[in-house]
Amino acid sequence: MRMLISVMSLAMLAGCVSPAMDTARSQAPTRVLASEKATALVAECIKFSWQDESVFGVDASAYINNDKAGKQTVYTRGAESFADLTPQGTGTAVSYYAQQPGDAAAMRRLAMLATCL
Template sequence: MKHWAGAVALAMLAGCVSMDQMRSAGPAQVYSSQKPAAAVAECIKVSWANVQLFGDVADVFMENGKAGDFTVYTTESEYFADVSGKGGATTINFYAKPGAKVVDQRGAVVATCL
């Protein structure tokens, strides 16, 4: 059991490092919205999980960060969006791993949530 917990922790850490590397390289697309950050993040999460749009895809998750901030991401963080709300405005930074499929489709879905 102890080894399993260590493996899970390493897998989570590997995902975080990958996301941090992608963040330092800059977003693939940047969006803004007047909607609350929580509503935008939930819309992205639900839309990215739509099998009719993307076929049999990875799971989609959402984490709360600092007050008003969310990260929506797919399994292995192939795609993720940092959603940040400040002063009535929401900024969405969309990231995709190099070579990821359907990047434009995922970005277009983000745009529908604005």
């Protein structure tokens, strides 16, 4: 039962942030990066680093969404920052989006993302 509630909560959260992500994707990404690592490894690393409470405080949240084509999105609550990860050969192409690109938290998230490449 507890697992069902968690899954339903996560699904509702994903539905709420999707319009914000679609709006952001209609513009150029804040930064485009590449990695030689597999997409799943990069996604897990970004999620883990964005959940670091010592860096982001109580707002240290991160989630992963997978689509059928192998693309993954790592995003924060409210999609204030998110990264689209697309498999590219044996590596990964990363598009980072931030609602407030010059914001200190957005810059920290970008720096944490860069350590995962």
